[in-house]
Amino acid sequence: MRVQSWGLANLALEKSLGQPVQLDLQSFRSSSSDDFQALSGMTTLNKEAIEAQWAAHIDKQMVPVPGSKEQGFTDIYKNAAFPDVPTSTSAYDAFLKGYSMDPNAPCLGHRPWDEAKGDLADHFQWRTYADTETERTALGSAMSMWVEKGMLNSRPNEKGEVDEPGMIDFSVAYWGANRPEASVMALALNAYSRCAISLYDNYDAAISCYILNHSKSRVLFTTSSYVPLVLRSADKLPWLRVLVILDQVCSKNVAHGEIKKEQLMREWASSFGIQTFSYHEVVEQGLSSPRPHIVPTDPDHVDALCYTSGTTGLPKASKVTTGNCGLGVEGLRYVVPDTKMVSISYLPLAHILERGWELFIIRQGGCIGYYSGSIDRLIEDLQILKPTALPSVPRVLNRIATQIEGQLQAPGLKGFLLRRAVSAKLRNYEETGAITHPIWDRLVFRKVRAMLGGRISVVFTGSAPCRPDVLKLLRIALCTDIREAYGQTENSAYATFMAPHDRNLGSVGPVNPGLEVRLRDCPELGYTSQDKPYPRGEILFRGKTVFIGYDGDEKKTQETLLEGADGHGPWLLTGDVGQIDEYNRIQIIDRVKNLVKLAQGEYIAIERVEGVFASLPLAQQLWLYGDSYQPHLVAVCVPEPEPFAEFASRIKKSKISATDQKALEEAAKDPAVVEAVLREFISLGKRQKLGTLEQMRGLKLRMEPFSPENGLMTPTLKVKRQEAAKQLKSDLDELYSHPPYDLSKVNDSKL
Template sequence: MHFQVWLQSIQANGRLKVPESEDVWSLLPSFPLSSFSLSSLSLSSPYLLGIGALASLTVYWLVTRPRPMRPPCDLQAQSVAVEGNPSCRRSALLKDDALLEFYYEDTRTVYDIFKRGLRIAGSGPCLGFRKPGQPYQWIPYTEVAAQAQMLGSGLLAKGCQPNPEQFVGIFAQNRPEWVIAELACYTYSMAVVPLYDTLGLEAMVHIFNLAEISLVFCDREEKASSLMDNKVKGAVPTLSCLVLFGDFSGDLLERGKECGVEVLKLQELMDLGRQNLKDPVPPQPQDLAVVCFTSGTTGKPKGAMITHGNIASNTSSVIKILEGSFVIQQEDVSISYLPLAHMFERMIQVSMFCHGARVGFYQGDISLLMDDIKTLKPTFFPVVPRILNRIYDKILGSVTSPLRRTLLHYAVRRKQAELSSGVVRNNSLWDKLVFNRIQASLGGNLRFILTASAPISPVVLSFLRATLGCLIFEGYGQTECTAGCTFSMPGDWTAGHVGAPLPCTVVKLVDIPEMNYYAKNGEGEICIRGHSVFRGYLRDAERTAEALDSDGWLHSGDVGQWLPNGTLRIIDRKKHIFKLSQGEYIAPEKIENIYMRCFPILQVFVHGDSLQSYLIGIVVPDPEVFADWAKERGFVGSLEELCQNPDVKKAVLEDMRAVGKEAGLKSFEQVRDLYLHPEMFSVANGLLTPTLKSRRVDIRRVFQEQISSMYSKSAP
C-alpha cells in the first residue's frame, strides 16, 4: 500500500515525494520484494527498476543526510541587555541576571574538578607522554592522584604550609610532572607560581622576591643552575629548595650546599611524602590557586591572582555553552604544547580533567609537534591564530596546479554552504576526495579546535572550518578574567566576531572620547565583571586600581563593538595607541591584523611616534610562499636576497596598501615604508611572548637602526 501511494505521488506530481505521515523506514518492508521474479518482469520493468533504485537512494539520503547543529539560543539574540542598558550585556543562556558560578554541584575548585574526573575515569588514562619515535605512554588518573598526595605531603615535610599564602614555583616545560606538581599544591591548598624561560633575569628576580618563593620545581638542570646563580648573587634570598624532575649532576648538588639551597629529585620528595603521608587539605572557592605573571611586554611582570572559584566558573561557562553540541567524553584527548605558564592552556586541561578525558604532552620540541599530533591523534586542539595561519598557508602553498586550486576552492565553497546551514561534518564527498589528507595531517580524529589569544582573519577561520571538518570556536579574554570572557555560540559559524559573553561574566563598553568611540554607538573599551574576574595583582595596589575600578569592572584595554546579533567584535586596541605628529591616533595592532591578510606576509610590526607624520613597518615574509610569490612577479633569489631587493620591497608594499585600502584603513594608517626581515619573530629570539604576542619594546630596540634609516630618508 505504501509503495502504491508513493508511485501515485510520482505519477501525479512528476517528482518523488515521501508522504509526510510516513516514517521513511516503514516504506521499505511494505514493498513486496518477495513477489518479484525475473519471469514476472514486463516491458516496463526497467522503468520500475529505475523508480525502485531512485526510491531506495532517496530513502537512504533522508535517513543519512547531515543534520544541522541546533544552537542553544536564538543566534540573532546571543546576548541580553542588563538592566535595559544595551552597552552592558550578558549571555542569553542565563535565565536571569544571576551569573554562573559552577556547572556541576561538586566542581567548585580545581581540586574538586580533578576529583570528579578521577571518579569518572578511575584507572583510565590521564596524562600521556612519549619518547622520540615511540607511541604515547599513559599515567592513569588513580596514579596521578596518588602521586599528587605523596608529593604534596613531601612539600609539607619540607616546611611548606597548607594554605593559599604558600607560593610554590614551577619552572618547566609542559609535561606530566608539571600537572602532578600543580595538583600536589592544590591537594593541600597551596598556590602555584608558574615561571618560564623568556621572563629574563630581572623579571625572574622580581617575581621571586614579590612572591617570596622558597621552593621551585624545575625540569632541567640548566634552569636550576640559573636560579642557583641568582641565589649566589643574593638576588633571591628566599630560595631554599630546588626539586628536579630528572637527574642532575653532583656539581649542582655541591653548589647548592655551598649557598644554602637543597637540591632534590622529584622521586626523593615523593618518597619523603610517602613516609609522612597526610590527609588532603582541600581549598575553598575563594582561595588563591595561581599567581599568573603577565609576560611583561611593558615594565615589570604583574602577578594576576586567580582563585579556584575564578577557574571553576570559567570552565563551567564553556561547558554550559557546549552542553547541547559538544560534550567532552572520557575518550577525548587534547594535545598540550601551549605554555602551561599561561591560563589558556590551563583552562583547556581543567576542562578535560573535569570529564575524565586525557591530555597528551608534546615532546618539548615545537619542530616535532606535527609528529606528536599524528601519533596522539587528538580530538581537541587548542591553538593560537598564528598556528592556524600557518596551516592555512601550508594548504594553499601545497596546491600548485590551477586545476587543483580550482577544485580546492570549489570544495571549500560547498562545505562553507553546509556550514551556513549549521552542518558540521568530515564525511562528505568533498572530505573524502579533497580534504582527507589535510585532516589526516592533524591526526584524523579532530572534533574541536579552540583559537584564542589574538584576532584571527575571518577568511582563514571560514576556510579552515570547511577543510578540517570539525568544530572551530573562537574565544576572547585575558589572564585577568582567568582566560575567556566571550565565546562563539554553537551553530553560529559566521566569522569576524568573538562570540557572546560567557555565562559567568557581564561585558560592557565604555566611552573612549579621544578615539571617538562611544557606548551609545555600541562601541567602546571592553570591561568585564563577574565570577571569573581576578582578585588583583599580587602586592601591587597601584596597578590593581588601574585594571579594576571601584565597582569591580576589569578594564581590558581592548576596544569592542556590539553586533546586532549580540556578539562582540574586537575593533581596536587602547593600550598601545599613540599619536602621529599631526595629532591622529594610531592603534598599531589593528593595522597589523589587517596586513596579516596579505598573502606573502608571515609577521608584521607597525611603528610610529608623535614626532613623525607617517607609519613604517617591519615585515617578515612567509618563507613557504614568498619565493613563489616573488617568482610570479619576476624576482628570483634566496630569501635573504629577496628581502634586500628594493623592487621586491616595493611589490610587498603595494600588496599591503591594497589590502589596507580594501579593509578601510585611512591614508595615515597605511605604512609608507618597510623593512623586509628574513628571520621570524619568535620566543627564542625574544621578540614574541610565550603566548606569541609581539614584544613591542624589544622589536623597536632590535630594529632601531632600520627604523631610524627609514625615517631619515624621504618617504617613498
C-alpha cells in the same frame, strides 16, 4: 590509543618499604564542597540539548539586563542561551569529578624515551587518574614533611631574622617545558592550599629570578638545564630552599662524568643552603608518610600567581583564586559540551589559558598528552596522540592554512582535485553552513585531517584575532567547528566564546555563561555607547572569574578594577575596545592606550590598523610604527616563507625555494621585491577603507621572526613595541630617510 599505566607511585612505595602496599587515599582526602561519593553518579550535560539551545539564540546571542543602562555605558549584557551557571567547581573538586568517572582511565601522558631507537617512542605512556591521585598526595605530603623539619625556612636576613612558612599558602614554582609532572605538582599544591607559580620556559635568568623572589617561592620544580641559571643568582633568592629536578633517572650505562655532574650540582646548591632532590625521591618521601589534604574553602584563597607577560616593564602577579577557577570550569561545559576529550598540551603552562583548559579536560574525565617539547615535532605528536580537542593560536592556524593554500597551487591532478574540493565545500558552507561533504571529505580532506591525527572535533583559538578567511578554510578542510575565544589573565581566560556552529565570522562571540559585559564610552578615541550602527567602547567584564588584584601592586589593581554603581562587584577594565554587532556578539576593534600621535597632531589607533595589514597572506608577522616626530607610518614585516617565495619568484623572474634561506634573505633586500610587497599592503589598506594617514608608507622586510629569544616578543607572542623600537632603530632611521611612498601609484584592486 595505547594506554599504559605509569605506575610510579606504587613502585616507589614498594621500593621504599620493601613490600607491596595498597594506599587508601580516600582516608587522606579532606571533605570538599561536593560529597566525593556522590560524584560518580553525576549526570553529564547533553550535547544535543546544549547545541539546540545555542541554535535557538543564534540571531541574538546576548540579552540586555533590564534597567542596567547608565550614562557613559551600554546596557549590561548576559549570555542569551545560558545566562547563569548554577554550580561552581573548585580546582580540587574538578580533579575528583574526573577521577570518579573512572580511576583507571588515562589522565596525563607523555612520549617516553626509547633506548633502542635513541629517540622518543611512537606511543604515549599514561598516568591513570588513580596514579595521578597517588602521586599528587605524595608530592604534597613530602612538602608537609619539609615544613615540619624547618627545611623551607628562609635564609636569615641582615638582622638574622628567619621567615618560617605555615603548612599552607607558601609558594612553589615550576620552570620548564610542558610535562605531566608540572600538572601533578599543580594538583598537589591545590590539594594542600598552597600557591602555584609557573615561569615561561623561554624566560631569561633575570626575569625568572625576579618572579621567584617576588613570589617568595620556597620550592622550584625544574630540569637540570635551568639549575645553573638559578644558582648563579641564589644569593638573591633567600626564600628558595629546595630544588626538585625532573630529569629522568640516568640509565645504568651512563658515563661517570654525568654522575659527577649531578653530584656537583647538588653540592653547588648546598653551598647556598638549598637542598636538591630528584622528582622520584620526593615521591618516595611522600609515599612513606602520607598526610591529609588541606583543601581551600575560602573562594578568595589564592591558588596561583599568574605573571602577565606584559609588553612593557616587569611582569605583574595576577592573583588566581579558588573562586576564579570554579566558574570557568563549569561554564565551559555549556560552550564546549563534548565529554572525555583527548587534548594535547603545547601552549605554555605559565599561560592562564593552558591552565584553565587542562583543568577543564580533567574535570570532564578526559586525558592530556604532552607534546615532545619541540614545535618542529608537534605534527608528529598529534599524529601519534590523535587528539579530539586542539587549543590553538592564530600563528599555528595560519601556518596550517598556508600549507593548504600552497597545495592549492600544485600542478596536475592533485592540485586540480583540491581546488575543486575547496571550491565546492566553500560554496556549500556559504549556502548551508555545512562543514562536511560525503565525497570530497573521503577523497581529499581525509588526508588533511590525518595531518592533525584524524579525530579533531573541537578547535578553538585565542590570544589574537584570527583572519575570517583562515577560519573558514580550516573549518571545511578539517571538517570541524573552529571557534574564536577571548579572555585575559585577569579574568582567568574565561570571557567570550563563539557559539557552536555560528558561521558568521569576525567576532569573538557572546559573553560566556555566568558573566556580565558592558561597554564604557571612550570619547577621546571617538567611541561611545550611542554610536551607530553599533555601540562601541572599552570592554568591561564582571563575574566570579574576575581577579581580586595584583599581588603587591595596589595602584595597578585600582587602575584595572572599577567598582560598579549597583554594588554588585567590580568591573574588569580590559583595555580593549569593542562593539556589539547585529547578532549581539562582541567584536574587538581597538586598544584603549595604543594611540600614536603623528607629526600633524593626528592620532592613529596603531594596533587596529596593524590588524588590517596583518591579514595579508604574505605576512607572517607585522609591526607597524609611528611617532609624533614623523608624518607617516612605516612597518617591518616578516614574510611567510612559502607564499613569499612564490611572490618573489614572480617579481625576480627566477625560481626561489621556500626552504632556501639565503635566497629568501636576498629577496627580502631586493628593492623591487620590497616595493611590490608594499604595494600589496597599500592596496589592501585601500580596499579596507583606511585613511591616508593610516596607510603604510615605507616597508622593511626581514626573514628573522620576532621572538621571545631575540627580545622582540613576550612569551605569549605579543610584540614588545618599545623594545622593537630600540632594536630596530637603524631600520626605522633608514625608512624615514626616504620620502613616503606615493599612494596614487596603487589602486584598490588586487595586484
